[in-house]
Amino acid sequence: MPILRQDVSTKEWVIIATERAKRPAQFVRPESDRRAEAETKFCPFCPGNEDKTPPEVLAYRKDTPPNSEGWWVRVIPNKFAALTPQGSLHRRHDLDFFPAMDSVGVHEVIVESPAHDLPIALMEEKQAAEILFAYRERFRKLREDSAWKAIIIFENHGERAGTSLLHPHSQLVATPMVPRDIRLRFEVAQEYYDDTGNCIYCVMLQKELEAKARIVGESYYFVAFHPFASRSPFETWILPRHHNSSFGSVEDDELRDFAAILRQQLRKLYFALNDPDYNFIIHAAPLEDEDKDYYLWHVQILPRLTTIAGFELGSGIYINAALPEATAAFIREARVDAKCLI
Ligand SMILES: [Zn+2]
Numbered sequence: 001m002p003i004l005r006q007d008v009s010t011k012e013w014v015i016i017a018t019e020r021a022k023r024p025a026q027f028v029r030p031e032s033d034r035r036a037e038a039e040t041k042f043c044p045f046c047p048g049n050e051d052k053t054p055p056e057v058l059a060y061r062k063d064t065p066p067n068s069e070g071w072w073v074r075v076i077p078n079k080f081a082a083l084t085p086q087g088s089l090h091r092r093h094d095l096d097f098f099p100a101m102d103s104v105g106v107h108e109v110i111v112e113s114p115a116h117d118l119p120i121a122l123m124e125e126k127q128a129a130e131i132l133f134a135y136r137e138r139f140r141k142l143r144e145d146s147a148w149k150a151i152i153i154f155e156n157h158g159e160r161a162g163t164s165l166l167h168p169h170s171q172l173v174a175t176p177m178v179p180r181d182i183r184l185r186f187e188v189a190q191e192y193y194d195d196t197g198n199c200i201y202c203v204m205l206q207k208e209l210e211a212k213a214r215i216v217g218e219s220y221y222f223v224a225f226h227p228f229a230s231r232s233p234f235e236t237w238i239l240p241r242h243h244n245s246s247f248g249s250v251e252d253d254e255l256r257d258f259a260a261i262l263r264q265q266l267r268k269l270y271f272a273l274n275d276p277d278y279n280f281i282i283h284a285a286p287l288e289d290e291d292k293d294y295y296l297w298h299v300q301i302l303p304r305l306t307t308i309a310g311f312e313l314g315s316g317i318y319i320n321a322a323l324p325e326a327t328a329a330f331i332r333e334a335r336v337d338a339k340c341l342i
Pocket residue numbers: 043044045046115116167
């Protein structure tokens with residue numbers, strides 16, 4: 001019998017289709033499905049091509065001038081930005097009815113390392129931490145501007161996740177309104193807090209730790225698990241053990257620990273499923289609500305192993321063909337090949 005499960009943090013239902021359930025090993029990417037060979041194609045993110053991108057807004061480098069080689073993390077405005085800082089924040093109604101406004105905001109690209117084909121799963125832990133320091137630095141800088149109401153940081157890895165550029169990079173978008181999904185998560189958390197006096201994420205984490213079955217990794221500051229109502233196979237959440245709604249206020253030690261567990265989980269997925277396409281998203285509170293007791297910043301990794309079809313689009317109900325308890329067990333046992341570390 002399939003089971004309906006609800007994600008308490010969004011109230012979304014998912015169907016865990018146990019009858020068509022696949023064994024976790026069936027999601028391994030086939031060897032024939034190799035990534036497009038991009039070595040010969042021009043890459044704007046490789047060292048030496050700094051003048052082919054918009055001027056950098058941040059780079060970690062030693063003794064070399066801006067927009068030249070010698071960096072190890074580089075942040076640049078997105079050349080094809082969905083939102084740009086120019087424009088008016090004024091909201092209008094076209095034909096006195098249709099809400100519209102200029103697409104103002106910030107859209108940046110974080111080039112994660114000078115190496116062209118080194119995903120986070122394969123890089124040194126120290127380099128992964130440098131990427132997160134760059135995220136936090138840009139997050140802190142942008143939240144000073146009261147025009148921006150939310151900041152979303154994410155990575156698209158692979159074509160099914162929305163990128164054709166092989167060179168590992170992530171993105172940051174600051175929006176002039178609180179996007180609906182962020183508002184929804186926040187409202188659900190607020191309602192739970194009003195009803196119970198507790199933070200829904202901290203309670204969820206406690207319950208997952210008690211249940212044990214879906215835990216896939218633990219560190220000093222963080223816990224990684226496959227959530228009870230996973231929307232897709234191998235969906236992974238990483239939650240801080242200590243309550244904090246703001247990604248911007250994470251301390252250095254905690255950020256290094258976060259880099260280690262994020263890399264560990266991406267590494268597990270890389271070796272267990274043969275480099276799957278995935279998105280990861282850092283969920284943080286809306287900028288004006290960063291000090292609240294009821295929202296916990298966290299990360300969601302969504303491997304793109306299945307296709308969204310009409311039922312998902314029509315209902316918002318995802319059908320997951322794998323049991324989170326089974327995928328979690330598979331990941332706990334997955335071996336990572338240390339030799340592949342470049
Ligand atoms: Zn490159």
